[in-house]
Amino acid sequence: MRSVKVAKDLVAASATPMVLGILAEDASYGYAILRRINELSGGELDWTEGLLYPLLHRLERLGYVESSWQSVTGERRRKYYRITEKGLAELAEQRRQWDTVVDALKEIWLGLGDRGPLTAIPLEGGA
Amino acid sequence: MTAREDQDELEAQFAQWRQYVQRRRELLPSDADELEDHLRGSVDELVAAGLSPDEAFLVAVKRMGSLDELSREFAREHSERLWKQLVLTGETGSPVADTRSRRDLWAMVICAAGAVASVKAPALFGLSFEDDSSFYARNFTLFALPWLAAFLAWRRQARRPLIGILVALFALGAVAANAYPLADKSQSVVVTSIHLPIALWLVVGLAYVADDWRSPRRRMDFIRFTGEWFIYFVLMALGGGVLSAFLFNTFKAIGIVPEGFISHWLLPCGATAAVVVAGWLVEAKQSVVENIAPVLTRLFTPLFTAALLAFLVAVVWTSHGIDVEREALILFDLLLVVVLGLLLYSLSARDPLAPPGLFDKLQLALVVSALAIDVLVLLEIAGRITDEYGSTPNRAAALGENVILLVNLAWSAWLLLTFIRRRTPFAALERWQTGYLPVYAAWAWIVVLVFPPLFSYA
Numbered sequence: 001m002r003s004v005k006v007a008k009d010l011v012a013a014s015a016t017p018m019v020l021g022i023l024a025e026d027a028s029y030g031y032a033i034l035r036r037i038n039e040l041s042g043g044e045l046d047w048t049e050g051l052l053y054p055l056l057h058r059l060e061r062l063g064y065v066e067s068s069w070q071s072v073t074g075e076r077r078r079k080y081y082r083i084t085e086k087g088l089a090e091l092a093e094q095r096r097q098w099d100t101v102v103d104a105l106k107e108i109w110l111g112l113g114d115r116g117p118l119t120a121i122p123l124e125g126g127a
Numbered sequence: 128m129t130a131r132e133d134q135d136e137l138e139a140q141f142a143q144w145r146q147y148v149q150r151r152r153e154l155l156p157s158d159a160d161e162l163e164d165h166l167r168g169s170v171d172e173l174v175a176a177g178l179s180p181d182e183a184f185l186v187a188v189k190r191m192g193s194l195d196e197l198s199r200e201f202a203r204e205h206s207e208r209l210w211k212q213l214v215l216t217g218e219t220g221s222p223v224a225d226t227r228s229r230r231d232l233w234a235m236v237i238c239a240a241g242a243v244a245s246v247k248a249p250a251l252f253g254l255s256f257e258d259d260s261s262f263y264a265r266n267f268t269l270f271a272l273p274w275l276a277a278f279l280a281w282r283r284q285a286r287r288p289l290i291g292i293l294v295a296l297f298a299l300g301a302v303a304a305n306a307y308p309l310a311d312k313s314q315s316v317v318v319t320s321i322h323l324p325i326a327l328w329l330v331v332g333l334a335y336v337a338d339d340w341r342s343p344r345r346r347m348d349f350i351r352f353t354g355e356w357f358i359y360f361v362l363m364a365l366g367g368g369v370l371s372a373f374l375f376n377t378f379k380a381i382g383i384v385p386e387g388f389i390s391h392w393l394l395p396c397g398a399t400a401a402v403v404v405a406g407w408l409v410e411a412k413q414s415v416v417e418n419i420a421p422v423l424t425r426l427f428t429p430l431f432t433a434a435l436l437a438f439l440v441a442v443v444w445t446s447h448g449i450d451v452e453r454e455a456l457i458l459f460d461l462l463l464v465v466v467l468g469l470l471l472y473s474l475s476a477r478d479p480l481a482p483p484g485l486f487d488k489l490q491l492a493l494v495v496s497a498l499a500i501d502v503l504v505l506l507e508i509a510g511r512i513t514d515e516y517g518s519t520p521n522r523a524a525a526l527g528e529n530v531i532l533l534v535n536l537a538w539s540a541w542l543l544l545t546f547i548r549r550r551t552p553f554a555a556l557e558r559w560q561t562g563y564l565p566v567y568a569a570w571a572w573i574v575v576l577v578f579p580p581l582f583s584y585a
Contacts, residue, residue, distance in 0.1 A: 030161060031168035049165060049191050050200030053158070058204050072164070079161045 004044050011045065015055055017094040020087055023065060027082040030056065056081055064090050137170070137180045144188065153198040153208050166191060228411065234281055235407035242274040242399040247392075256391060261311040265304040268324040271402035273297045276334035278403055282410065285337040296330045300575070307579040314520045315579045322524065326571035328353070329564065346561035351475045352409055354420030354468075359405040367397050421476030424469045425486075431469060432489055435496040442503065456525040459504045463532040466497040470539060471560060479554055483547045491547060494540045501533055520582045524574050531570055535563050 022028060022036050034052055037045055059065045064087030072078050083091070141163065148159045166187050173183035191197065202208070246267075254262055276293055285293075304323055309316045335352055336345040371389050378385045470490060508526075542559055545551040 029164070031165045034165075048196075048200075049162065050197045053161060053165075054200045054204035057201075061204075069160075076164060076167060077160050078164045079157075 006045055011047070011051070014098075015047075015051060016059070017091060017098060019052075019055060019059065020064060020083060020091040020094065023081055023083040024088065024091055027080050029078050029080050033081075059087070062090075063087075133180045137184060140184050141166070147194060151194060151198045151201075153202040153205060155208070158201065162191070162197075231282065231407065231411065234278055235403060238274040238278040238281075239400040239403040241277070242271045242403050243396045245274070246270040246395045246399045250391075256395070261309075261316055262305075264320045265309075265316060265323065266301075267320075267399075268327050269297065269301055269304060271399040272324075272327045272331050274399075275403050275406045276331045278406060279331065279334040279410075280337055283334070283337040285334065289333070289337055293330060293334055296333070297327070299572075300327050300330070303575040307584060309579060309584050313585055315582060315584055318520045318524050318578060319575055322571045322574040326568060326575055329568040329571070332564070343558050343561040346564055347475055347557060349564075350471055350561070351418060351420070352406075354472050354475070355409040355412075355418055356405045358419050358423075359408045360401055363401045363405060364398070367393075367401070418476060420472040424472040424476075428469050428473060428486070428489055428493055431466065432493040432496065435466075435493065435500060439496055439499055442500075456504070456508060456522070456529065459501055460525055460528050460532065463497060463501060463529065463536065466493060467532060467536060470494060470536075474557055474560060477553065479552075479557065481553075483549065483553075487543060487547055491540060491543045494536050494543065498533065498536055498540060501529065501536075505529065505533075520578050520585060523582075524578065527570060527574070531566060535560075535566075 018037060019033060022033055028036070030049070030052055033056075034047055034049075037047055056065065056067075060067055060081070063084060065081045065083055067079050067081050069077050069079055144166070145159055145163060148154050148162060149156065154162075166184075169187035169190060170180065170183045173186055174180055178186065249259075249262070249266075256263060273293075276297070280290060280293060300323055304319060307315070309319070332346075332349045332353075333340060335349045336342070339345050371393060374385055374393070375389060470493070473486070473490060538559060539556065542551060542556045546553055546556060
């Protein structure tokens with residue numbers, strides 16, 4: 001399978017709903033969130049720490065998530081993030097917006113598929 | 128055993144990495160904790176996948192990307208961290224520093240309260256600002272500066288002999304201001320009111336350099352302190368002016384005129400308290416904020432040089448002698464003080480090891496043109512001082528100051544010249560300026576103590 005390089009803008013735009021969505025499953029911490037994103041995208045979404053941590057801090061500032069420090073082993077501390085009510089509402093809102101975008105795109109892809117020359121774009125997996 | 132060694136080495140690498148992270152102003156210690164946890168998670172996983180701890184660490188750090196990139200991303204979210212904020216009490220992360228700054232704050236509050244109490248105390252004995260303005264003019268620095276000195280001495284844990292000397296000098300100042308039978312309108316009152324603050328400020332300097340008063344470095348610190356203190360004081364005065372204006376006009380709007388409150392309470396109490404508060408601010412912000420006095424000198428040195436050169440050219444061009452009015456000498460004294468200030472505060476911020484540059488030449492031009500102007504003024508005055516008005520306390524003090532400043536600047540110009548020609552190190556200039564401080568003190572004390580009897584209290 002050819003590897004897909006997702007454009008930086010798209011990564012940035014989808015970052016907030018993705019992090020909120022993961023935190024909606026359960027409270028988590030930075031490294032685990034990054035692992036989860038990697039897993040969900042089959043390793044195609046390459047997030048940097050420089051993207052994730054400032055984003056988490058911004059979401060915390062906006063009140064979408066709250067954080068708490070927990071000690072792991074020895075002196076190591078881990079910062080856990082938990083989604084708030086406000087965060088859940090924001091997630092629902094973002095989800096509506098993304099659904100709209102994705103639905104519209106799907107319509108377009110399907111329409112193009114009927115026409116012929118661009119059928120090279122497979123909708124799902126292999127042809 | 129090797130596993131143990133590996134672990135130790137890994138810990139050492141983490142410690143080193145943490146140091147790098149903590150040097151970034153954009154990254155707080157809590158961010159470092161968070162990122163370290165991330166890095167450890169990454170390392171653990173790589174080790175589980177079969178890498179040695181060493182390799183795992185390298186790969187994990189590499190994956191995290193450059194710290195430059197990372198701090199740039201953090202700065203976008205936390206732009207306020209690029210601005211250093213004044214932390215009034217603590218929250219620096221270390222409990223020792225926190226208690227210290229809290230104790231400083233309390234000491235400052237006590238000293239400021241003391242200063243306020245001393246400025247209002249004479250009123251209990253029936254001395255009012257209107258009727259005894261000459262008393263307040265002579266003594267105003269005696270209300271505030273001892274408290275500032277007390278704060279500094281407390282902060283530096285000055286030893287008993289030094290505290291004794293400080294007390295003795297302030298007592299001497301009080302005697303000089305009040306013991307002589309000076310008429311309210313006499314010149315000597317004015318001369319004393321100008322020189323006593325200078326003498327007492329240098330006593331504050333003694334408290335400032337309490338731990339090592341011989342060291343030129345410490346004296347230079349006091350010069351820096353003076354510049355910053357002055358700027359904070361002026362800023363507070365501006366704020367106080369705005370406060371008074373609002374207070375006056377808002378109360379006036381409802382028919383109450385708070386003039387008495389402002390002139391009898393707000394102004395004197397605020398000014399004396401501000402003396403102590405400004406000192407505390409400089410001490411608290413020393414390492415937090417960039418010194419502003421050197422910034423101002425950088426801006427104004429070229430402008431003053433241009434103005435003085437233009438003046439010299441105009442004098443030569445018009446061949447018009449300098450018209451020396453009664454107060455002209457004072458004006459040119461002030462000019463020399465400003466030039467000396469510009470010189471001092473650029474010195475205070477200069478890296479002593481840097482080679483001479485364009486700015487040093489500019490300073491030489493500034494000092495030389497100031498000297499040239501002053502020589503013209505002195506020539507003009509030399510003819511007159513003997514015949515027209517004779518010698519008065521005013522005139523003698525102004526002339527003495529002029530000579531002192533002239534000597535200082537002339538030798539500074541010489542040292543600057545040899546420094547630019549790389550004959551002497553920069554330190555010579557610094558040592559000359561710091562070594563000259565006692566001369567100002569001695570002169571100020573002479574004027575305050577010897578002049579009134581010398582001129583038969585004129």
